[in-house]
Amino acid sequence: MVVGDHVTLAGGTPAVIRPIEAGDKARLAKAFSLLSDETRNRRFLAPKPRLTPRELRYFTEVDGCDHVALVAVHAEQPKWILAVGRFVRDPEHPDTAEFAIVVGDAYQRRGLGRALSERLVAEARERGIRRFTAWMQSDNVAVQRLIRSISEHLTYVPQGGGARQVIVDLAA
Numbered sequence: 001m002v003v004g005d006h007v008t009l010a011g012g013t014p015a016v017i018r019p020i021e022a023g024d025k026a027r028l029a030k031a032f033s034l035l036s037d038e039t040r041n042r043r044f045l046a047p048k049p050r051l052t053p054r055e056l057r058y059f060t061e062v063d064g065c066d067h068v069a070l071v072a073v074h075a076e077q078p079k080w081i082l083a084v085g086r087f088v089r090d091p092e093h094p095d096t097a098e099f100a101i102v103v104g105d106a107y108q109r110r111g112l113g114r115a116l117s118e119r120l121v122a123e124a125r126e127r128g129i130r131r132f133t134a135w136m137q138s139d140n141v142a143v144q145r146l147i148r149s150i151s152e153h154l155t156y157v158p159q160g161g162g163a164r165q166v167i168v169d170l171a172a
C-alpha cells in the first residue's frame with residue numbers, strides 16, 4: 001500500500017501522488033530512460049539523454065520548503081514513477097517559484113499532469129508562494145493548456161529561440 005493521494009487516470013490506471021524521496025534515484029533514472037526524446041526536450045528545452053548522478057541528487061534530495069517535488073507512482077507497481085512535478089523558490093523573490101513537470105509518454109493526456117499540478121499549487125500556497133514561473137517551448141500546447149487550468153492570470157514573456165516564460169499568479 002503506497003501512502004499518498006490516490007488518483008485514477010483516464011482509462012483506469014490507479015496512481016498515488018507522494019513527495020519525492022532520496023531513495024527514488026534509481027526509479028527516477030529508470031522513468032527518465034523511458035521518456036521519448038520529444039518529452040525530454042519539452043521538459044528541459046534541450047536534448048537530454050540522461051540524468052547525471054549530480055542531477056539525480058538535486059532532483060531527489062529536496063528540502064520540502066524551498067524545493068518541493070512530488071512523484072506519481074503506479075498504485076500497484078510503486079516502483080514505476082509515472083510523473084514528476086516540482087517547484088523551486090527564487091531566493092531573491094521568496095514568493096515566487098519555478099515550476100516544472102513531466103508526465104511519462106504512456107500516461108499523458110489522462111489527467112495526471114493536472115492532478116499533480118493542483119497538488120503542487122496547494123503545497124506552494126501553504127509555503128507562501130504566490131507566483132509560479134515556468135519555461136516552455138512556444139509551441140508546447142499541452143503545458144499551456146495545463147497552466148491555464150491552474151490560473152487564468154498569466155503573463156507570457158518571449159525568450160527567443162522558440163522559448164517563452166510564463167508567470168502564473170496563484171494568489172488571484
Ligand SMILES: CC(C)(COP(=O)(O)OP(=O)(O)OC[C@H]1O[C@@H](n2cnc3c(N)ncnc32)[C@H](O)[C@@H]1OP(=O)(O)O)[C@@H](O)C(=O)NCCC(=O)NCCS
Pocket residue numbers: 038039040042043099100101102103104107108109110111112113114115134135136140141142143145146149
Ligand atoms: C505538459 C504535460 C505535463 C501535461 O500532462 P498531461 O498529464 O498530459 O496533462 P493532462 O492530461 O492533465 O491535461 C491537461 C491539459 O492539457 C491538455 N493537453 C495535454 N496534452 C496535450 C496535447 N498533446 N495537445 C494538446 N493539449 C494537451 C489537456 O487536454 C488538458 O487541457 P484541457 O483541460 O483544456 O482539455 C505533459 O504533456 C508532458 O509531460 N509534456 C512533456 C514535458 C513538458 O512539456 N513539461 C512542461 C515544461 S516544464
